[in-house]
Amino acid sequence: MTEGRPLRADARRNRERVLAAAREAFAAEGISVPLDEIARRAGVGPGTVYRHFPTKEALFHAAIVDNIERLTDYARELATAADPVHAFFGFLDHWVAEGAVKRDLAEAIGSDHALELSSPVKGMLDSIETLLHRAQRSGGVRPDIDLDDLLRALKGTFLVTHIPTITDAQRRRTFAIVFDGLRVR
Incomplete structure (x- = not known):
């Protein structure tokens, strides 16, 4: 994600869906949950997750x-x-x-x-x-x-x-x- 530039509405919604899915997954399973599983729960592709969060640790931190x-x-x-x-x-x-x-x-x-x-x-x-x-x-x-x-x-x-x-x-x-x-x- 480019710093300083606001996200488009669809990208912002996807980011929020990824975060919501990550919160739920990490709360239940801890950091061991695969990023592909978080993408599946969020209803997005793995690429969408990686665009917003380059590493699992970055996603865990945000969640x-x-x-x-x-x-x-x-x-x-x-x-x-x-x-x-x-x-x-x-x-x-x-x-x-x-x-x-x-x-x-x-x-x-x-x-x-x-x-x-x-x-x-x-x-x-x-x-x-x-x-x-x-x-x-x-x-x-x-x-x-x-x-x-x-x-x-x-x-x-x-x-x-x-x-x-x-x-x-x-x-x-x-x-x-x-x-x-x-x-x-």
């Missing part, structure tokens, strides 16, 4: 940015909460609820893809780090962990809890165990 921005806004709202520990775990609970049905959120955290360096993800990680540090300073979260430790634990847990045979109750218990490990004893 997940909205979810990331909403999570960031929520984390920022909680950053001034009177109870930092409750705010931190409240954010994690919200993220788990979102991530339980949206596999792409699990893959977006701590990713090895270029997405990790994008400004929406950086903003989200900065907001999470603020919540973590506030909760640690208030004495409710272990002081010996950092953001990278938290992200590794969450990513691993998200990926394990997306096994097709896991139940919602098992998913909740698994995250409860991880969250208990974050608390100060």
